Amino acid sequence: MKNLFMKVSLFLVAIVLVISSIGLSPTSAAVPFKDILSTDKEIIYLYDRGMIKGTSATTFSPDASVTREQAAVMIGRAFNFNSTPRKTSFTDVKSSSYSSGYIQEAVNRGIITGYGDGTFKPLQTMTRGEMAFLLSRAFNLTKTGNVFFTDIKVDTASTSLYTAVNKIATFGISNGTGTGTYAPNEDLNRRQFAAFLARGLNPNYRVVFQNASIDTLYVTVDSLNVRTGPSTGYTAVGKLNTGAKFTVYGYNGVWAYGTSGTISGYVHSSYLSKAVVSAEKRYIAIDAGHGGTDPGAVANGLREKDVNLDVAKRVEAYLKTKGISVYMTRSTDKTIALDQRVPLAVKSGANAFVSIHANSATPAASGSETFYSAALDENAIHSKQLATFIQNRLYKAMSHNNRGVKEAPYLVLRTNPMPAALVELGFLTNSSDAYKLSTVYYKDRAASAIASGIDDYYKWKANN
Numbered sequence: 001m002k003n004l005f006m007k008v009s010l011f012l013v014a015i016v017l018v019i020s021s022i023g024l025s026p027t028s029a030a031v032p033f034k035d036i037l038s039t040d041k042e043i044i045y046l047y048d049r050g051m052i053k054g055t056s057a058t059t060f061s062p063d064a065s066v067t068r069e070q071a072a073v074m075i076g077r078a079f080n081f082n083s084t085p086r087k088t089s090f091t092d093v094k095s096s097s098y099s100s101g102y103i104q105e106a107v108n109r110g111i112i113t114g115y116g117d118g119t120f121k122p123l124q125t126m127t128r129g130e131m132a133f134l135l136s137r138a139f140n141l142t143k144t145g146n147v148f149f150t151d152i153k154v155d156t157a158s159t160s161l162y163t164a165v166n167k168i169a170t171f172g173i174s175n176g177t178g179t180g181t182y183a184p185n186e187d188l189n190r191r192q193f194a195a196f197l198a199r200g201l202n203p204n205y206r207v208v209f210q211n212a213s214i215d216t217l218y219v220t221v222d223s224l225n226v227r228t229g230p231s232t233g234y235t236a237v238g239k240l241n242t243g244a245k246f247t248v249y250g251y252n253g254v255w256a257y258g259t260s261g262t263i264s265g266y267v268h269s270s271y272l273s274k275a276v277v278s279a280e281k282r283y284i285a286i287d288a289g290h291g292g293t294d295p296g297a298v299a300n301g302l303r304e305k306d307v308n309l310d311v312a313k314r315v316e317a318y319l320k321t322k323g324i325s326v327y328m329t330r331s332t333d334k335t336i337a338l339d340q341r342v343p344l345a346v347k348s349g350a351n352a353f354v355s356i357h358a359n360s361a362t363p364a365a366s367g368s369e370t371f372y373s374a375a376l377d378e379n380a381i382h383s384k385q386l387a388t389f390i391q392n393r394l395y396k397a398m399s400h401n402n403r404g405v406k407e408a409p410y411l412v413l414r415t416n417p418m419p420a421a422l423v424e425l426g427f428l429t430n431s432s433d434a435y436k437l438s439t440v441y442y443k444d445r446a447a448s449a450i451a452s453g454i455d456d457y458y459k460w461k462a463n464n
Ligand SMILES: [Zn+2]
Pocket: 289, 290, 296, 297, 304, 357, 358
C-alpha cells in the first residue's frame, strides 16, 4: 500500500488548481526533466501549473503507461473535484483509497464508468480508446466532424468509440497516430496523456484535425455531386467530372469522404475507380446476358445465352476496328451472377455498359427494343442517348419491328454507375425473329449496328 502510494504520489501532484488559472498562455519555461524535450510543451505547461510531477526529481518517464486510477485522479485534479475519500460504486476501489474521492466524483459527473461486473480495475493501464471516452465526457464535448481512422469503423451511435474519438479529434485533442489510425487498444503513455489533457484545457495547444489520405481514386462520370454528408439527402457543395482525382480520407458505408481540388465532401463510391478514366477514352463493357447454368429464354431451337454470346463477340470485333476498347463480362459459356456483372465492369475501368439479350413472350410479339434506366440522375441523359443510338440502327439492320427505347429498372441498368443500355435483339418466341437470330447474316448485322450505335454515342459524348 505504501509502495503504491509513493509511486502514485511521485507521478501526481497534490495541488488543486483553480479552473481560472487554466486558460493562461503557454510559457517558455526551462525543460524540467532530462527525459523530455523542449517540444513537450504540454508536459511543461502542466508541470508549471503543478498539475503533473515527474517519476523522480529529474525524470518524467514519458513512455510509461498510465493506469486508470492515475488518469481519474489527474482529471479530478485538473477539474478541481472534491477529493475527500469516500465509498465508491466499485467493488475494487475501497473508500480508504487515496483515489476514491476522485473516482466517485468522476462517476457522479458521468465522466467515468466501470465494467459490467461492478469493478473499475484501477491498476489496469488506460487505453487510448478509454481516454477518448473519458475526455469527451470530462470536457462535455458534443461536436463531431468528418473524422476518419482506418482502425475504427464509423458508427454514429452517441455512445460508440468512434463518436468519442471523433469528438476529441474535432475538438483538437488528438490527431491520431499520424498514419491514419487512432490505435484505440494501445496503452496511453504519460506523454500522450499530458498532451491530451493540456489540449483539452488550453486552446493554445490544440491541433487542427487532419485526416490522412488512404486512397487516390478517379471520378468515372460527369456532374458527380459532392455532398456535405453520406446520403443524397445532404446538400451538394460541388460537382466533379470524369477523370477528376479524388483523395479519399475514409468511408461511411458506400460513401467516400475526401477532397478534389478545393472541394471537400462525400461522393458515392461507385462513381470512383482506381484507374484513370479520361473523358475522351472510349472503353465499353459488353455484357452477354445469361450463360453457363442460366440459358435465358429457350424457344424455336435457340438458347438465349448462345445467341447473346455470339452477337456480343461480333460486337467486340466491330468495336475494336473502330478503336474502341472492350471489356467482356464473359467471352465463353460461363455462369456469372447477375449482381456481379456491373461490379466486374466497374473494376475494368470501362466508362459505358451494354448488355445484350434476346426476348421471349407470346409468339405474336416481335422486333427489337433497347432499355435504359433513369434511376441514377448522373447518367440518365447519357444512358438514354446510348440506348437510342443503338436502337435506331438495330431495328433497321434486322429489318425488324421498332419497339423503341424504353425505361426499365433492370438490375444491370439501375445499379450501374456508368451510362448503360440493355438491348433485346428480337423475340426467340417469334418464328421470324428466331429465324433471323439463327443466321450468321443477321447476327452479324445486329452486331455491326450495335457497335455503330456505341460509336455514335462516343462521338456524341465528345461534344456533350
Ligand atoms: Zn435475357
